[in-house]
Amino acid sequence: MPEIRYYEAVSQALAEEMTRDPRVFVLGEDVGLVGGTFRATEGLMAEFGARRVRDTPIAEAGIIGVAMGAAMTGLRPVAELMTLNFGIVAMDQIINHVSKARYMFGGQVNLPMVIRAAAGGGTQKGAQHSHSIESWFVNAPGIRVVLPSTPYDLKGLLKTAIRCEDPVLFIEHEMLYNTKGEVPDGEYLLPFGVADIKRPGRDVTIVAWSKMVHEALRAAELLAIEGIEAEVIDPRTLDPLDLDTILRSVLRTRRAVVVEEGWRTVGVGAEIASQIHEALFYELEAPVQRVGAADVPTPYASNLEKLALPDAQRIVDAVLKITL
């Protein structure tokens, strides 16, 4: 299988879906002429023209509202927020409009739209540009939340998102754009709500998504040296969440650690840990551990940022707490 980069998986998925379905179009800041701040829409304007690859003003609330109006009237927009940090400006349009419309209108209308956004920290972008806030969108019902960790997952999930009749928030990690991975030549789709076991193991279950999957895999290698075999589960979509796969794994390992890059307090990890405790309280050998970012705005200084964000070592420590 050919190896491609994470950002290339985005443009491949977009190009394939735009070719297949004339209703699909892309809009956002610098998605056209520039080809995307992270090169994710490179070449699309040349191939599909400025109408279907539309550069917009810097007006995120407007961008999301426009996408919603288009989705309600026959098109299938893919709106790019450049980064999720800027999606906070559009929070009202996403949560109070896009996520609620179908339900509050009694199911009369579908909103087949995708909101793509880069997220995450780790490269000293500072307090305002390092958010991992998937927890807010998982909290609010009405929008699917997808966080691919590899080029393969990204392409298959993005194509599914574009064909999905419901709104999807598709969160890409800024530090993964240049990572490479094998992707089959032919077309393929990956389902929502199906977790992927990125590494099998019998001693402890590590649940992680997006960039943290790679930290978890690194941690698993370190643990293997200690003779601890960790199973790494990547839910890939947090809404819907494949709880079954997680619970089946924990039922075997009887120990679990949930890892996220976002703030630990009221993170998605708290939800998954609670679900595990509720379902398997009497089977667990120890309480589920949570690893997440320090509860402070992300500091700029490289040494402080490293302390703020979770990494393989922090995951190892959490695992050792419940395995020794």
Next chain:
Amino acid sequence: MPEIRYYEAVSQALAEEMTRDPRVFVLGEDVGLVGGTFRATEGLMAEFGARRVRDTPIAEAGIIGVAMGAAMTGLRPVAELMTLNFGIVAMDQIINHVSKARYMFGGQVNLPMVIRAAAGGGTQKGAQHSHSIESWFVNAPGIRVVLPSTPYDLKGLLKTAIRCEDPVLFIEHEMLYNTKGEVPDGEYLLPFGVADIKRPGRDVTIVAWSKMVHEALRAAELLAIEGIEAEVIDPRTLDPLDLDTILRSVLRTRRAVVVEEGWRTVGVGAEIASQIHEALFYELEAPVQRVGAADVPTPYASNLEKLALPDAQRIVDAVLKITL
């Protein structure tokens, strides 16, 4: 002690603090001439004038930004969002500006500002007007989160909020504005980070805040009939959270239920339940139960809304699950 209403506790606290400190001022939509949609600022404009009780355009992001600029330069604004539903429009100013400024500027500046907002459902206000989204603000560090359940707590906590050197999100429940409670004549302050045991009990610990405190108390009465004595703890502030009081109680009761009006998935309940599991896993008789809203936008129809939002009966059921 005289009885006053919850909304009167707001105006009393504001009037006292505005009299005490000329730097305190109020701004927001219809806070002046109208005296507040929920009567919470009634009489203030007459007493303090239109400069210190300022009616604003309908522009929440602008209102919060203006308050922040004033707070950084010598004033102590109390900005009213009318309801927290509209605060979502100002999410970027609250989370990316107000909550981050002090930290990212290296502690050079304090932001002594209060953001008051009504929240909650229960009166058929429909999908866009019934939010309980304190979880987002507890997730994001940098802003205190206060949710008073009684006129007494409200007055004492609001005065503390106004004197606090850090930004405070002060969430009032729409259905509590007309509830009455005893409030001492003289001045008093209530500290942040100190939970209040609203009802002592030995068999199970119920953690609830805002309107849910009253549902929990009702549930406790129903349970008492069954011979189950529930302890009802109201943290009153979710940031800072008084975990000690909660853990001390659970250490005695060995059973806990966390109740919130917001969506159950990734709610604050998930955080508190996780903290209890992590601290007292081996002392617990059963997994901590979570009661929250159904994971759907709040429906308008009264019978559906009743099904969507938690109530005393749902709390009783949760308690019985772990006590029988």
Next chain:
Amino acid sequence: MTIAAADQITMYRNMVLIRRFEEGVAEAYADGFIGGFTHLYIGQEAVATGSITALNHDDYAIGTYRVHAHALVRGSSARSLMAELYGRSTGVCKGKGGSMHFFDLQNYFLGGYGIVGGNLPIGVGAALSMQMQNRDAVVMNFFGDGASNQGVFHEALNMAKLWNLPVIFVCENNFYGIGTDVRTSSAFNEIHKKAQGYGIPGHVVNGMDVVAVREKCEELVRYARQGGGPVLLEARCYRYQGHSMTDAGKYRSVAEAELWKKRDPIPRLAKSMLESGIVDAVRIEAIQAEANEIVTDAMSFAEASPRPAPEALYEDLYVEDARA
């Protein structure tokens, strides 16, 4: 007078029906059949009537939380709307939306939205959709004087003009945003002139004269449909009732209200039609009787209709097959 006799009669029918409908709503609200926030349109009938009747059936209209009239003129049945207000399964949104969230795709009504200004970019998106699909439909995008101060107003107008979209922005200037006078909320309070800042032609019309509104809107709809791009119309009008059922409207003087009531659009049109011999007194009475019957029937239909089934709570959130 360029409006055909038949059209004038239709408009009269609509205005009388709106007035009766809203009176019925007030009654039902007082009797406890209707809950939540309910915003009446009495006094503004000429605006929705004169503007929406200038549209083709497959043109779109989108509005705010004050849209009972707009849905009626679009063609939604009084039964389906009243049942919605009663929170019944026979409602236009199955009882899930309520007063603020009417929506009727069959009649090309893209809904009512409760967040001030929130509908504006959505309407622009629908117009973009018409342009991209080469459909010659236009979008009528309603908002209030207060909404013109929200950020999304700015973003929506800019995008509409940038992309030369077929949108008619209709500002229903009733001079108040709840209790806030337009002079208190807009630095530039001649709202039609705000359009200049975007290079969009702005017009103003007497919103108490349905024929004038209709004539102006036919002109503007033609202009937008022929590719002229967006236009903005400020219709000056007055709401006789409080902002919502719970607002006494004390902030407005009796004299001011009386002055406007003298300009009531309904008798005004009746008078001119009688004078020009388009109708006789008998016909006028017949139309009023007809409206009475429609509303009485709608109210008994609503009262007799079943409430949504409990299962409805979780229906309509996502399109089923979205789960993989």
Next chain:
Amino acid sequence: MTIAAADQITMYRNMVLIRRFEEGVAEAYADGFIGGFTHLYIGQEAVATGSITALNHDDYAIGTYRVHAHALVRGSSARSLMAELYGRSTGVCKGKGGSMHFFDLQNYFLGGYGIVGGNLPIGVGAALSMQMQNRDAVVMNFFGDGASNQGVFHEALNMAKLWNLPVIFVCENNFYGIGTDVRTSSAFNEIHKKAQGYGIPGHVVNGMDVVAVREKCEELVRYARQGGGPVLLEARCYRYQGHSMTDAGKYRSVAEAELWKKRDPIPRLAKSMLESGIVDAVRIEAIQAEANEIVTDAMSFAEASPRPAPEALYEDLYVEDARA
């Protein structure tokens, strides 16, 4: 020529220092001493210099993420700024802010903000604060051409005019928002005219001519200080570098860039000062040498400075005694 010789020399010093500072930053970034998003100001020196030197020491300035120059002209030491960029504890924000978040209260610089448009309402709030405290200070509020399409721009200008606040809005129109040409982003792309929509006087100046900028700003500052209310100045300029260190700027033609570089503000001022005999060639060289020394010293100071201590991670978030 109304600008005193001494002031011209000061401005020349500032511009040369800014240019050298930014060149030093580019070097240090290439050498890996600086990370994150770093936006250079080369080419735009005349704007920050001509405008900020027209302020009194206790007037406020507030800006965007492109504010190295603004902080320097306000009086922050090159050492404290370079150390901030190096992420050291001796930085102006203790290394926690980084390039986008300079802040220096002692020099009345209210900070750099990374969310486009985010600073605008905050600056308006500072101006409201000056007015309410009867201080005669003004606020200079910087933003870019792209930012003028954000919703908060609209909200901020409206409030500034409504309340007649002493704000000078300075738009640094460099004709691009990242790769998006102002014609692609603004329907109405003569930005100074956007002020008309709020009844605010709009001015335009050649942003490559520091003397012209200074003269215009002295006039506007006087106007605002004397109670004239808000004003907007569009300064037309050009950034020579890419949008940030990671942007090659391919979207702009070489010819365009060359044209602008011919208008470079630094040689332009040198020439006019030499002609008018304000300085001689020796002095010019001395100033450049001085700037070199300052920047070289700042870089070695920064490199020699310690990184923040690990404890700093949790410091500066809240004022301690806030926890009651």
